[in-house]
Amino acid sequence: xxxxxxxxxxxxxxxxxxxxxxxxxxxxxxxxxxxxxxxxxxxxxxxxxxxxxxxxxxxxxxxxxxxxxxxxxxxxxxxxxxxxxxxxxxxxxxxxxxxxxxxxxxxxxxxxxxxxxxxxxxxxxxxxxxxxxxxxxxxxxxxxxxxxxxxxxxxxxxxxxxxxxxxxxxxxxxxxxxxxxxxxxxxxxxxxxxxxxxxxxxxxxxxxxxxxxxxxxxxxxxxxxxxxxxxxxxxxxxxxxxxxxxxxxxxxxxxxxxxxxxxxxxxxxxxxxxxxxxxxxxxxxxxxxxxxxxxxxxxxxxxxxxxxxxxxxxxxxxxxxxxxxxxxxxxxxxxxxxxxxxxxxxxxxxxxxxxxxxxxxxxxxxxxxxxxxxxxxxxxxxxxxxxxxxxxxxxxxxxxxxxxxxxxxxxxxxxxxxxxxxxxxxxxxxxxxxxxxxxxxxxxxxxxxxxxxxxxxxxxxxxxxxxxxxxxxxxxxxxxxxxxxxxxxxxxxxxxxxxxxxxxxxxxxxxxxxxxxxxxxxxxxxxxxxxxxxxx
Amino acid sequence: xxxxxxxxxxxxxxxxxxxxxxxxxxxxxxxxxxxxxxxxxxxxxxxxxxxxxxxxxxxxxxxxxxxxxxxxxxxxxxxxxxxxxxxxxxxxxxxxxxxxxxxxxxxxxxxxxxxxxxxxxxxxxxxxxxxxxxxxxxxxxxxxxxxxxxxxxxxxxxxxxxxxxxxxxxxxxxxxxxxxxxxxxxxxxxxxxxxxxxxxxxxxxxxxxxxxxxxxxxxxxxxxxxxxxxxxxxxxxxxxxxxxxxxxxxxxxxxxxxxxxxxxxxxxxxxxxxxxxxxxxxxxxxxxxxxxxxxxxxxxxxxxxxxx
Numbered sequence: 001x002x003x004x005x006x007x008x009x010x011x012x013x014x015x016x017x018x019x020x021x022x023x024x025x026x027x028x029x030x031x032x033x034x035x036x037x038x039x040x041x042x043x044x045x046x047x048x049x050x051x052x053x054x055x056x057x058x059x060x061x062x063x064x065x066x067x068x069x070x071x072x073x074x075x076x077x078x079x080x081x082x083x084x085x086x087x088x089x090x091x092x093x094x095x096x097x098x099x100x101x102x103x104x105x106x107x108x109x110x111x112x113x114x115x116x117x118x119x120x121x122x123x124x125x126x127x128x129x130x131x132x133x134x135x136x137x138x139x140x141x142x143x144x145x146x147x148x149x150x151x152x153x154x155x156x157x158x159x160x161x162x163x164x165x166x167x168x169x170x171x172x173x174x175x176x177x178x179x180x181x182x183x184x185x186x187x188x189x190x191x192x193x194x195x196x197x198x199x200x201x202x203x204x205x206x207x208x209x210x211x212x213x214x215x216x217x218x219x220x221x222x223x224x225x226x227x228x229x230x231x232x233x234x235x236x237x238x239x240x241x242x243x244x245x246x247x248x249x250x251x252x253x254x255x256x257x258x259x260x261x262x263x264x265x266x267x268x269x270x271x272x273x274x275x276x277x278x279x280x281x282x283x284x285x286x287x288x289x290x291x292x293x294x295x296x297x298x299x300x301x302x303x304x305x306x307x308x309x310x311x312x313x314x315x316x317x318x319x320x321x322x323x324x325x326x327x328x329x330x331x332x333x334x335x336x337x338x339x340x341x342x343x344x345x346x347x348x349x350x351x352x353x354x355x356x357x358x359x360x361x362x363x364x365x366x367x368x369x370x371x372x373x374x375x376x377x378x379x380x381x382x383x384x385x386x387x388x389x390x391x392x393x394x395x396x397x398x399x400x401x402x403x404x405x406x407x408x409x410x411x412x413x414x415x416x417x418x419x420x421x422x423x424x425x426x427x428x429x430x431x432x433x434x435x436x437x438x439x440x441x442x443x444x445x446x447x448x449x450x451x452x453x454x455x456x457x458x459x460x461x462x463x464x465x466x467x468x469x470x471x472x473x474x475x476x477x478x479x480x481x482x483x484x485x486x487x488x489x490x491x492x493x494x495x496x497x498x499x500x501x502x503x504x505x506x507x508x509x510x511x512x513x514x515x516x517x518x519x520x521x522x523x524x525x526x527x528x529x530x531x532x533x534x535x536x
Numbered sequence: 537x538x539x540x541x542x543x544x545x546x547x548x549x550x551x552x553x554x555x556x557x558x559x560x561x562x563x564x565x566x567x568x569x570x571x572x573x574x575x576x577x578x579x580x581x582x583x584x585x586x587x588x589x590x591x592x593x594x595x596x597x598x599x600x601x602x603x604x605x606x607x608x609x610x611x612x613x614x615x616x617x618x619x620x621x622x623x624x625x626x627x628x629x630x631x632x633x634x635x636x637x638x639x640x641x642x643x644x645x646x647x648x649x650x651x652x653x654x655x656x657x658x659x660x661x662x663x664x665x666x667x668x669x670x671x672x673x674x675x676x677x678x679x680x681x682x683x684x685x686x687x688x689x690x691x692x693x694x695x696x697x698x699x700x701x702x703x704x705x706x707x708x709x710x711x712x713x714x715x716x717x718x719x720x721x722x723x724x725x726x727x728x729x730x731x732x733x734x735x736x737x738x739x740x741x742x743x744x745x746x747x748x749x750x751x752x753x754x755x756x757x758x759x760x761x762x763x764x765x766x767x768x769x770x771x772x773x774x775x776x777x778x779x780x781x782x783x784x785x786x787x788x789x790x791x792x793x794x795x796x797x798x799x800x801x802x803x804x805x806x807x808x809x810x811x812x813x814x815x816x817x818x819x820x821x822x823x824x825x826x827x828x829x830x831x832x833x834x835x836x837x838x839x840x841x842x843x844x
Contacts, residue, residue, distance in 0.1 A: 008707055080821070091566050092816040095831075099565035100793045107785040110713070111631070112704040113624035133708060159710025186573055190619030191782045192789025197571060211822040223824065223839050319569070320818075320825050323835035340593070354589065355570040358800045360835065362814060363807050366800060374592045409574035409587025409797075433574045433585035 007128040009137045012171045013163035019129060019171060020058050026125025028462050031469045032476060033507060039458050043451040053450070054170035058129065060455045062177035062447055063214050065170055074166035077210060081169050082146055084209025085139075088201060089147070096319045100194060101201050105140055108133065108193045114185035119436045119463035120178060132185035132195040135175045138162065139202060173212055176202040177452075180441035180460055181316070182402045187434070200442075203317040213317055217443045221313040222321040226328065230275040230309035231446075239308050242278045243301070250286050254526045258293045263336065264300035270338040271299050271372075272310035272329065272353075274346035274489035276446075280536075281492060284345060287516035287530065291376070294525050295384045300338065307332035310349035315356060316443040326357035330365040340368035342375065345514045347401030347488035351408060371404070373487070376515065377413035380420055386524040389421050394481050396422040396518065397471040399464070399495070400435035401488035409433070414487060414515055421522045422485075428467040436463045438486070440494025456494070457501035465498050468510065478509045481533055487515040496536070505535040537754045540765060544748060547769035554776035555784065562788045566816075567809040572797040577609035577790075587797065595801060606795070613786075630698055634691025640684030645745075647677045648738060652746030661742060677738050681731060689724045692717060716778060723767045726760065734758040 007020055024039040045055055054065040068074045087093035088101065114132045115121055121130045128134065145151040145160035155161050162168065179199040186194035207213040215221075225231045234242070243260050250258050261267065271292075277284040292299050302308050306328045314322025333341045343350045354369050361367075379385050398418055404410045411432045418425045428435070438445070439461025447453070472482050486492045495512040504510040511533055520530040575585030581599065588594045612618040617635060620628040651661040651673045659667045661674050696717045699705045735741055735758075743755045744765065775781075800806040814832040821827050824839035 006707075084820070087819060093819055095566040095813040095816055096569045097571070099562060099568050099788070100571050102565065103562065103785055103789045103793065107779055107782040107789070109779050109782060110705070110708040111620070111624060111627055112702075112708060113620060113627065115704060117623070128707070137708060157711045157715075159712055161710075183573060186794075188619065188623040190613065190617060190623070191786055192794050194571070194573075194789075194793070208820040208822050208825060211824070218824075226838055320820065320834060321839070323831070324837075324839075327835055355572065355797070355799075357569075359567060359569050359806060359810055360814075361800060362811060362832070363802060366802055366807075368593070368595055370592065370594060371589055374590055374594075378592060405585070406574055407572070408589050409576065409582070409585055410589050411574075411584050411586050412582075413590055 009134060009141060010161045010163075012138055012175075013165055013168040015167060016056065018056050018059055020127060022058060022127060022459070023125060024458070026127075027458065028123040028125070028466060030462070030466055031473065034469065034502065037502070042458065043454040045451060049450060054174065056167065057171045057174045058127075058178075058455075060178075060452060061174065061450045062452045062455075063173055063212065064449055065173060065212060067170075068166060077166060077169060078164060080210050081205070082164070084205045085143065086147060087209065088205050089143075094201075094319075097197065097201060100197055104136070104193045104195070104198055105143065107191055108136065108140075109191065110137070111190070113190060114188050114193075114195060117184040117188045118179075119182070119184070119439065120180065120460050123462035124459050129175060130178055132179070135172065135179070135202065136193075136195045136198040138168075138172055138175070139198060142168070172202060173206050176200075176206070177214065177444075177447075178460075180402075180437045180439065180444055182437035182441050183406055184402075184434075184436070187406065200317070204319060207318040208320060214443065214447055214449075216446050216448065217313045217317050218321070221311075221443075221446075222325060225306060225309060225311060225313075226321075226324060229305035231311050231313065232275045232279050232309070234275055234278065234309070236303050236305055236308075239278070239303055242282070246278075246282055246286050246289065249282065250290060253286075253530065254290065254520075254528065256290060256293075256526070258289055260289050261300040262303050264298075266337050267300040268298035268339045269300070269342040269375075270307075270333050270336055270340075271301055271342045271344055272349065273301075273308070273344040274311050274349055275309035276311070276489045276493065277344070277346075278308075280496075281489070281514070283517055283530070283532075284489075284514045287514070287520040288344060288372075290520050290523070290526065290530075291379060291385060291516060294523070295379045297375070297379075299342070300336065302332050302336060304332045304335075310343060310346050310353065312349060312352035312357075313443055313446075315348050315352040322352060322357065323360045326353055326360055327365060329353060330357075330361055330367050333367045334365060338367075340370050343369070343371050345372065345487040345489060345516065347403035348490060350401075350410070351403035355408060371408075371410055371413075373404075373410055373413040373417075373515075376519065377416050380417045380519060385519070387421050387519070387522045388524050389423050389522055391522045391529065392422045392518055393424060394483060395424045395426065395472055395475050396483045396485055397426050397428055397468065398431070399428070399438060399468075399484055399486040399488075399491055400431055401486070401491050402435065402437050402441055404488065405435055406433050414485075417515060417519065418485060421518060426471055428471045436467055438464045438488075438491040438494040439498065440490055443490075445490045445493035445497070453497060457498055461494055461498045464494075465502060465504075468504075469508075472508070472510065476508055478507060481509045481511060483518070483531070484510065484512040485515055485518060486512050499535070511535060537756070540762060540769075541748070541754050543769045544765060547772035551772040551776055555781070558776060558781055559784060562785065562792075566813050567806065568793075570797065571793055573794045576795045576797050577605055595799065598799070606791075610790070627695075627698065630691050630694030632691070633687040634695055637684045637686070637688025637691055640680050641688060644677065644680040644684055647673060647680055648741050648745040649749060651677060651738070651742040652749060655742060656746060656750070661739075662737070674737070677742075681738060685724060685728050685731070689721070689728065692721045692724060696721060716780070719767075719771065723764075723771055726767055727764050730758075730760045730764040734760050 055061045118132045141162040176199050181196045183196040221231045229235045312325040617632050659670045661670045665671050699709045747754045818834045
């Protein structure tokens, strides 16, 4: 194995047991009380896993790509990859992102301005293969050498010094899942090159041509959502049970007898939640219901298959599944004759259904779509619900989901709410459009296979954990309960894992939850505290 | 000298055709999915990076794009390399004089052409010219030439040294990348030597410019001026085929991707374009995609692997 500063893009095609080995001593240092935190070595794969699964990039496996059985199979995969790469550069197959991809592939001057913006690269101790430019450069070299006329003439001189073989493909596929697509790198690029986009295009090529993707995103994700109704496996019958339970729980916790509207035609809002909320954080669903019912909002949920789960994991890895789910959501909204679709606290659902899918909707399915945050701001700040901020008199900080902020520009509504209802609200540094990803972006939070969660906690989420500790330094001890407001289901999943890995509930009493839970906690109409401070 | 004249014409022709072809390639690409990145500069009414999505029923009252803010942002980026200054200061100290020097040298070419035309109509371009136009042209040409050259030369040397030494840049730099910088350095150095030793007032350069734009034979000139012209022509010939095209690609990366947030509204500009691309054929071959159908068909069908 080479020293990390000696690793080059061309090494991906060279035979070796493993390209790089992460050094825990090089990881980003954490503040008090974690100065002496020992991460230990990355969880190793079992011998059986090593035999079956590709892991020769960094010893971590996100996809779990089975090793080809024969050389012929390897060659066939390489040929398919090249065919797919060609399609990535044609307007028919890739109209969805052809122009941005061409611009980013052809105009990077390799100034490396983007490097330090990347939380994965910096948290890992500047591991060479995690540079934002590294995987883009691998793809660029392959295109230049194997697809452009004369690409094999003086390849070393022209920088096309890479061999395309099974090792290259397997490592590149894995490498495309070491970036959370947060696009912080793109924000700093003076030319406008977007290495996050290139990473997503690599994932797309593997998925749409070779069928190589992460099962939690595809088979157990988008496919299950379209065929069963939700990536959680929840079908319409199970949904009705959960709703019934939620109504009973609201009554028990608050004394409020609330009927959650289902399939109400002509409502102002069809509210779409990430179904993960129903299963893991039902208090979020309940809080929305309490706020809307007390404020007299005209709203409904859908019991139609797919319509009750705003998740669209297609955003993370390919365009076909993205479009299928978005169109299904739009059709359901149209059938219900609602005035608009309101996205709940889910960042990727916001981005997938509002700006990204905006240009897959034919005229007849172009339904109005909006975010929950401006509506919540209206209800709270215009006093359509009564608030007692003293009930939230504990330190609160806000995590900005990348998809809501950097990709959509929804920055202030959620802050205005927090300033109104949380006397001890404080910002992280940096925040807003310059925030850091939670480390669970682009599907990472739900990818639980093999040793990937260990990598996610130690590396991709490390910068965010540091930000949280910094924000709460004035009251970091366990005697003060503190709240990370993370208005995004995926981000909450990541915080659950991060806080658990770093034992932050026990050591620091750091808790996490959504925005609506804080609102209900401060509502005068709700007699008992709504937040239960029960870490889960 | 005819061959040299033809080489320059060929170089100019190739340069403009290649640049136009690349621009056409970007400009004619089909509509893509939205991929904007905030802050979108036209929205400086929300300087923290806010968008129209911060409003309820945002589609009812869309803010107009603020052209002044866009131009201001472009100006800051082009004139000062603001992005590099803010995010890569150590590089900016070399990159900025290099780019600024190149801008000024492009201006020099323009001044030489204007000077040549002025002389054609009887206005001498010299410090002692009876016409104030001739005096101004002379002074501006001298200023642009020597200031531009100094800035570009210093910046180019700095960039080359930085690429050779910086551990972040070195592994990402190919021999061809070094050659590009060395070539520009050579062109600048030869130009400097040519001006200092053979054509200190740009009189010969003006004559050459005049001959080229009037299709008259090039005047007899010194070997070093000829070498300068050859190097410049070769630079024009290969430059559009390198990453140096970022000088115009930036328009597309910013205006058509990063700042392009105009929504698809009923009856709006996007409907027809979207309908067109939804009729494109799909040939992706993964099992869950029905290859051979149109996007509209594939996007409304269930994953094939689940149907079978």
